[in-house]
Amino acid sequence: MTKREFIHALRAKLAGLPPKEAWERLDFYTEAIEDRIEEGCSEEEAVAELGSVDEIAAQILADIPLSALVKEKVKPRRRLRAWEIVLLAVGSPIWASLLIAAFAVLISLYAVLWSVIVAIWAVDVSLGACFLGGIAAGVLFFVVGNSVSGLLMIGVGLVSAGLSIFLFFGCLEATKGTLWLTGKIVLGIKRCFVRKEKEDE
């Protein structure tokens, strides 16, 4: 591979980067190749020493923060024409409300997920309250002399305590699972942007 071919291939791979960033990188690699040639390497050897274009491009992409990629992606390639702005404004009652509705549906699905978690924690806490209440009521029954009811209350309290402890671990796992799922969703959203960048190449 010659220097020209290498730089050309790398430039194509870096198409999704902000232009200034891409130019600086390309200059850096050009200099690296030229310095090796000056040292006595052949052009082919100099290029080969740098490694494969794919690996270099992958490392550069990993270096660039996602925000810079997204910014570059959403930047319009040209200025919008007057009639396009008018159309966007006139159509906004339709597309804006559809967009907001779509977001609302997604957010409410996510909220439903968390409300299940909140509900099971609430059940767990109320079982804990049952335990305290049962013990208190049982002691009270003993004090007034009704030992059968007292035993029953304490029994109910202890069963609640057992269920509460049992459910606690379930709740913990469910919460952890939902947090994990949240992480996956965020990662998925990030990947959407990066994948789009790569398709542009």
Place this chain on the structure above:
Amino acid sequence: MDGQLKRGLLDVCVLAAIKNEDSYGYKIIKDMKPYVVLSESTLYTILKRLELANMLTVRTAEHDGRLRKYYRITQAGICRLEAFREEWREVMAIYQFVTREDEKND
């Protein structure tokens, strides 16, 4: 090696490589080669980071009919190197203690 530690070490290696005279990308890589192998993309990231931290300055100069970027250490960079040597005196003392205690059991 731990990633964070390695990153910090590579930063001071590059600072050391430009401490006595201004240097350029390929020369830095060559000078470091006997101690640590550095790829061009890694070096680029380190140079950018050090530039943002004001530990070095960059100038473009003509060399043999083409342009080359030269890197010069700043006062902040020199301070960083001194701080590094101070920190590592402590690390080496700990290392000696660990080695000595570990060998006692053998």
